[in-house]
Amino acid sequence: MQTSNTAQSSSAAPNKFINFLRKHHVFNKVRAFLQKYMMLIALIAVVIFFSFQKGGAILFPQNINNLIQTNAYVFILATGMLLCILTGGNIDLAVGSVVCFAGGVGAIMMDRSIPWPVAVVAMLVIGLLVGIWQGFWIAYVNVPPFIATLAGMLAFRGLSNVVMGGFAYDITDQNFLNIFGGKENCYVPDFFANIGPEIKGEKGVILNKFCLAVGIAFVIALVIYTILHRIHLKKNGYKLQPIVSVIIKTTCISAALLWLFYKLACHKGILTPLIWIGIVLAIFAYITTKTTFGRNLYAVGGNEKAARLSGVNTRMVKFKAYVMMGLLAGFAGVLNIARFVGAKPSYGKQYEMDAIAACFIGGASAYGGTGTVGGVIIGALLVGVINKGMDIMGTSANYKLVVKGLVLLLAVFFDVIMKMRKKGGAEE
Amino acid sequence: MSKVLLEMNHITKTFPGVKALDDVNLRVEEGEIHAIVGENGAGKSTLMNVLSGIYPFGSYEGDIVYDGEVCKFHHIKDSEKKGIVIIHQELALLPNMTIGENMFLGNERGSKYCIDWNKTYSEADKYLEMVGLTDSSKTLVKDIGTGKQQLVEIAKALAKNARLLILDEPTSSLNEKDSKALLDLMKEFKAQGMTMIIISHKLNEVSYVADKITVVRDGSTIVTLDCEKDDISEDIIIKAMVNREMTDRFPKRKNVNIGDVMMEVKNWTVYHPEFTSRKVVDDVSINVREGEVVGIYGLMGAGRTELAMSIFGRSYGIGISGTLKIAGEEVILKNPKQAIRHKLAYVTEDRKGNGLVLSNSIKHNTTLANLKALTVKDEAADRRSPIPKLVIDKDKEYEVASEYVEKLRTKTPSVEQLVGNLSGGNQQKVLLAKWMFADPDILILDEPTRGIDVGAKYEIYCIINDLVAAGKSVIMISSELPEVIGMSDRIYVMNEAKIVGEIPASEATQNNIMACIVKSGKEADGIANE
Numbered sequence: 001m002q003t004s005n006t007a008q009s010s011s012a013a014p015n016k017f018i019n020f021l022r023k024h025h026v027f028n029k030v031r032a033f034l035q036k037y038m039m040l041i042a043l044i045a046v047v048i049f050f051s052f053q054k055g056g057a058i059l060f061p062q063n064i065n066n067l068i069q070t071n072a073y074v075f076i077l078a079t080g081m082l083l084c085i086l087t088g089g090n091i092d093l094a095v096g097s098v099v100c101f102a103g104g105v106g107a108i109m110m111d112r113s114i115p116w117p118v119a120v121v122a123m124l125v126i127g128l129l130v131g132i133w134q135g136f137w138i139a140y141v142n143v144p145p146f147i148a149t150l151a152g153m154l155a156f157r158g159l160s161n162v163v164m165g166g167f168a169y170d171i172t173d174q175n176f177l178n179i180f181g182g183k184e185n186c187y188v189p190d191f192f193a194n195i196g197p198e199i200k201g202e203k204g205v206i207l208n209k210f211c212l213a214v215g216i217a218f219v220i221a222l223v224i225y226t227i228l229h230r231i232h233l234k235k236n237g238y239k240l241q242p243i244v245s246v247i248i249k250t251t252c253i254s255a256a257l258l259w260l261f262y263k264l265a266c267h268k269g270i271l272t273p274l275i276w277i278g279i280v281l282a283i284f285a286y287i288t289t290k291t292t293f294g295r296n297l298y299a300v301g302g303n304e305k306a307a308r309l310s311g312v313n314t315r316m317v318k319f320k321a322y323v324m325m326g327l328l329a330g331f332a333g334v335l336n337i338a339r340f341v342g343a344k345p346s347y348g349k350q351y352e353m354d355a356i357a358a359c360f361i362g363g364a365s366a367y368g369g370t371g372t373v374g375g376v377i378i379g380a381l382l383v384g385v386i387n388k389g390m391d392i393m394g395t396s397a398n399y400k401l402v403v404k405g406l407v408l409l410l411a412v413f414f415d416v417i418m419k420m421r422k423k424g425g426a427e428e
Numbered sequence: 429m430s431k432v433l434l435e436m437n438h439i440t441k442t443f444p445g446v447k448a449l450d451d452v453n454l455r456v457e458e459g460e461i462h463a464i465v466g467e468n469g470a471g472k473s474t475l476m477n478v479l480s481g482i483y484p485f486g487s488y489e490g491d492i493v494y495d496g497e498v499c500k501f502h503h504i505k506d507s508e509k510k511g512i513v514i515i516h517q518e519l520a521l522l523p524n525m526t527i528g529e530n531m532f533l534g535n536e537r538g539s540k541y542c543i544d545w546n547k548t549y550s551e552a553d554k555y556l557e558m559v560g561l562t563d564s565s566k567t568l569v570k571d572i573g574t575g576k577q578q579l580v581e582i583a584k585a586l587a588k589n590a591r592l593l594i595l596d597e598p599t600s601s602l603n604e605k606d607s608k609a610l611l612d613l614m615k616e617f618k619a620q621g622m623t624m625i626i627i628s629h630k631l632n633e634v635s636y637v638a639d640k641i642t643v644v645r646d647g648s649t650i651v652t653l654d655c656e657k658d659d660i661s662e663d664i665i666i667k668a669m670v671n672r673e674m675t676d677r678f679p680k681r682k683n684v685n686i687g688d689v690m691m692e693v694k695n696w697t698v699y700h701p702e703f704t705s706r707k708v709v710d711d712v713s714i715n716v717r718e719g720e721v722v723g724i725y726g727l728m729g730a731g732r733t734e735l736a737m738s739i740f741g742r743s744y745g746i747g748i749s750g751t752l753k754i755a756g757e758e759v760i761l762k763n764p765k766q767a768i769r770h771k772l773a774y775v776t777e778d779r780k781g782n783g784l785v786l787s788n789s790i791k792h793n794t795t796l797a798n799l800k801a802l803t804v805k806d807e808a809a810d811r812r813s814p815i816p817k818l819v820i821d822k823d824k825e826y827e828v829a830s831e832y833v834e835k836l837r838t839k840t841p842s843v844e845q846l847v848g849n850l851s852g853g854n855q856q857k858v859l860l861a862k863w864m865f866a867d868p869d870i871l872i873l874d875e876p877t878r879g880i881d882v883g884a885k886y887e888i889y890c891i892i893n894d895l896v897a898a899g900k901s902v903i904m905i906s907s908e909l910p911e912v913i914g915m916s917d918r919i920y921v922m923n924e925a926k927i928v929g930e931i932p933a934s935e936a937t938q939n940n941i942m943a944c945i946v947k948s949g950k951e952a953d954g955i956a957n958e
Contacts, residue, residue, distance in 0.1 A: 232823075236823050236826065236827070237830075238826060239842050239844075290819050290820055290822070291818045291819055291820065292799045292800070292803060292818050292819075292820060293818060295792065295796070295799060295820065296799075298785070298787075298788060298792070299785050299788065299792070299796055302785035302786065302787040302788050303781075303782075303784065303785040303786065303787075305781060305782045306776075306781075306782055306783050306784055306785055306796075307785065307796070308743070308763075308764060309740070309743055309764050309774065309776065309782055309783070310764070310768075310796045310797040310862065311763075311764045311765040311767075311768040311769075311797055311866075312765075312796070313763075313765060365787070369785065369787040369788070370787055
């Protein structure tokens with residue numbers, strides 16, 4: 001102890017307390033907790049901050065709706081970007097241009113009265129082909145991803161201008177817009193409207209009962225799954241998480257789900273882009289955690305040489321990651337033209353940056369090998385909430401960029417210091 | 429008696445768990461060439477790192493007296509200021525820079541803010557002349573051969589006003605002619621009054637050039653021989669290098685049951701992937717039988733790892749030629765995937781670099797090489813189904829990983845633990861578990877006990893014995909003589925890309941194995957012994 005004599009008596013009690021905490025690994029636990037949930041805490045903090053601005057406008061049902069609609073592309077693209085980043089911090093700069101190009105082709109097709117399902121398939125195929133093209137150069141010719149996709153970014157932006165000839169194309173097909181989230185009717189209709197009494201929510205609006213029912217169904221499914229999963233784990237002799245933490249976690253997720261669906265029910269119900277986001281996230285959460293391809297992604301990003309010597313076809317893994325990224329960029333193009341009810345050669349600029357930022361904010365490592373779809377959801381939400389919140393506050397678009405940049409830097413900085421501390425701890 | 433330039437007294441250096449240097453004493457007189465010889469891991473390089481300040485003052489015990497004063501080096505710059513310059517075994521030149529730029533890197537000529545290129549290149553040319561190089565100092569380093577690169581390293585050291593030059597295995601990457609030229613250059617420098625320390629295991633070179641020879645073994649200095657007075661015959665030096673007590677550190681195998689030849693490699697030749705004219709494996713023929721442990725002994729850089737990796741699905745080298753037979757059938761393995769399918773496993777020496785995914789859990793590392801086995805419940809049914817199964821059975825995975833943790837006694841709280849958080853010995857066990865789960869018939873273990881403590885070593889030996897008892901074939905590559913002798917049924921000795929001896933375990937001794945290497949080195953180099 002290096003405290004002076006006078007200070008000793010007063011500092012004895014806190015020291016004792018600190019030693020007690022140390023003995024019970026409280027610091028390590030707090031650090032582990034922070035490391036795992038920091039971005040979630042940041043998200044909640046940001047939401048609380050904005051909810052004190054402009055009378056809590058950010059939590060108005062129509063704003064939540066709007067947030068999902070305008071940020072759908074971030075979720076879709078960030079999911080694809082995660083796959084690329086997992087293979088070793090490789091990014092895809094071309095996605096913004098691909099969104100624009102695929103969307104442009106689709107809009108022109110619909111403009112020429114080609115049925116919308118054909119146009120959608122065409123857009124997906126374009127995305128897929130772009131993915132194959134870029135994946136080939138990256139995985140099989142060893143062109144650095146930064147260069148290969150920078151080339152794609154320029155080329156597909158140019159091609160968008162070429163096919164659209166500098167014109168804007170409007171979309172008039174109401175079915176297409178309803179299904180992929182454009183204009184005011186892109187909601188799942190209230191199938192239960194005529195069943196039972198009307199339920200009124202905040203400010204006396206009539207709630208969408210189907211939406212509420214879906215929310216409740218999700219929560220019930222979650223609870224049942226959690227219980228069954230735990231029984232299954234116990235039966236197979238896994239080490240179980242403490243029951244309290246499982247209950248807290250399930251309760252929090254349930255509450256968040258109910259709150260979301262309640263808000264949605266206050267404003268016309270479930271919007272169709274949300275369904276698409278849900279489907280894409282579910283598929284890729286499954287791929288990354290449960291399949292051999294997913295496992296290989298993490299192995300290649302964690303240690304490419306070790307993966308290759310373990311018999312993993314590392315080129316194929318990278319190739320597939322870019323093909324999937326391309327496909328998702330094509331799909332983001334579909335959602336994008338629906339949202340803007342048309343296509344312009346300037347659409348999709350800087351989309352790649354939002355996607356990359358969402359991944360890194362969500363805890364993906366810039367060197368590859370770590371990152372989850374769950375993290376991407378939080379990262380994309382954080383980007384979305386900041387976008388929307390500053391819109392509501394009337395901040396200029398320029399400051400929005402500044403804030404987003406700083407948030408990205410802070411998130412990665414936090415990740416770096418957490419890792420440094422851990423290293424120091426191991427040496428002790 | 430000339431003046432003593434350097435004295436290292438009672439140097440002891442410990443790393444966590446290992447005593448790398450134990451009471452080392454070294455005296456170097458001004459104007460002599462002092463050779464330090466010893467096996468890999470004997471502590472030669474650690475000693476030189478202590479001397480040059482790479483391990484700063486305070487991290488070791490004992491003191492260094494240089495030129496009459498006690499030195500406390502905190503940084504490599506401190507020792508260089510005094511004129512102590514090391515030339516490391518791995519050449520540290522930047523290939524895309526010119527000789528001149530390399531020579532003054534970090535030591536640029538000119539004012540603080542501006543490099544004086546005329547001065548740089550004229551001085552560089554001056555030093556090049558001193559080492560007998562006629563190339564222009566504006567030549568790019570990648571355009572000159574390794575022999576000349578080594579000379580550039582020496583010129584670079586001279587440019588730092590070296591008084592004591594330390595050369596760590598200077599001829600390891602040179603051919604016979606370049607080696608001879610280098611050694612002659614050393615003699616020339618000596619005539620001009622330079623003091624040098626040469627680290628080497630090539631005894632013929634050492635006795636050609638050195639005035640004194642200090643033998644290091646297991647972190648201690650054994651003996652210092654004066655070449656003029658003492659008998660420096662190879663037998664005496666070899667004995668000092670390897671003569672340690674053989675304790676019972678190796679578990680005995682019961683019922684040794686050796687069967688037919690499992691794998692046979694014939695006339696295997698591999699070229700270096702970058703220096704494409706250099707053979708790293710030269711016309712090697714080896715075989716391994718069912719239930720047999722075959723040891724491959726060789727010093728670092730002998731081509732052992734290159735041999736193993738080139739066999740394992742051509743994962744190293746180019747221009748590979750030769751035949752490979754597994755269970756009597758000739759096979760061509762184009763990548764590790766095919767090698768694994770032919771029941772071959774290669775457990776790397778570099779577990780962090782080539783073996784494990786440190787950011788993944790024990791569970792995920794254990795199953796990585798054989799994920800397929802987790803996607804099928806019934807193998808017969810799988811063969812009928814045309815669609816490959818892609819979904820991992822997570823319960824089965826957990827079961828497998830837990831089973832191996834138990835079987836190999838890996839110390840960990842759970843199989844979800846990240847491998848990066850484990851100790852070296854436990855990481856090695858995870859690596860072994862991975863390859864055992866891949867269910868191979870032939871395992872190539874490359875330095876399976878490097879960098880792990882004695883207890884863990886014994887456990888690894890037991891695992892190896894269990895493997896061969898189950899009818900597997902094991903090739904164990906090692907640079908630890910007692911280990912090779914204690915574990916193997918048969919030993920190949922490898923040196924400078926060639927197999928230079930094959931000795932049955934019953935006849936193997938530390939002396940005759942080391943003699944194989946020393947003799948082959950002499951034949952190849954053809955340098956006069958006296």
